[in-house]
Amino acid sequence: MSGRTRPFIIGLTGSIGMGKSTVAKMFVEEGVPLFDADAAVHQLQGPDGALVEAIEALFPGTTGREGVDRQKLGAAVLGNPDAMQKLEKLIHPAVGEMRLAFLEENQDRPLILFDIPLLFEKSGAESVDHIVVVSAGEEHQRERVLARPGMTEERFSHIKALQMPDAEKRAKADSVIDTSLPLAETRQQVGKLVQKLKAALA
Known part of the structure; x- marks a missing residue:
């Protein structure tokens, strides 16, 4: 696997409430640069965001001083x-351009991480080298999601219906990180995976 001209790309995904953001931070703590697709969209739609004007032109009244009003x-x-x-x-x-810029900035790194919530649903799996699915038991997921402000059973069911079932995601994964466990054990899983991938690239 030596002689690569670009970093080895890990694609991180997982259904709502599975702890993906927490796991992404753990990868960063292990020294793996992160490209967060959701954060990129927030930046593009935030105050002085590159897409605010174009969104206002398409959907009048949906933006303001703070950028795009996501509810509107x-x-x-x-x-x-x-x-x-x-x-x-x-x-x-626009997100694709930001991802390319991120790749260029980190082209000398052995591993990089793409946090892509709808990796399978939007067929982004081909653009990564190793798919990591963040998963937890159904009760853990439910408890976490319903604890979010403004979340209802109905909204949770609707979001789940739009996402590929967790069991299917796990079956398609190259690696699974279990977040039903204590944080220290989840962190241990991430650390072991990073070391394993780096060793395979050496």
Whole structure:
């Protein structure tokens, strides 16, 4: 595996409430640079974000001084496939450019991490070398999600219905990180995986 011209890309994914953000931070603590797709979208839509003007032109009244009002934008595109497609045509290329810039900045690193929530659902699996699925028991997931502000059983069911079932994700994964365990044990799993991947690249 030596002689690579770019870093080895780990794709991190997992359903809602599985602890993906926590695990992403653990990879960063192990020295693996992180590209967070959600954070990139927030940046593009935040104050002075590169896409704010274009989003306002497409969906008038959905932006303000703080950038995009995510609730207003959500209301404008929810249940409207045509509007959603127009929005995605704006967002995806912009995020892609940020990802390329991130790759260039980190081209000398052995490993990098792409945090992609809908890795399987949006067919991003081909763009990574190793897929890590963050998983937990159903009760752990439910408890975490329903503890979030403004979350309801109905909303949780709706989000789950849009995501590939956890068992399917685990079956497609190259590695699974279990977050049902104490944090120290989850951190240990991440550390072992990073060492294993680095050793395979050496």
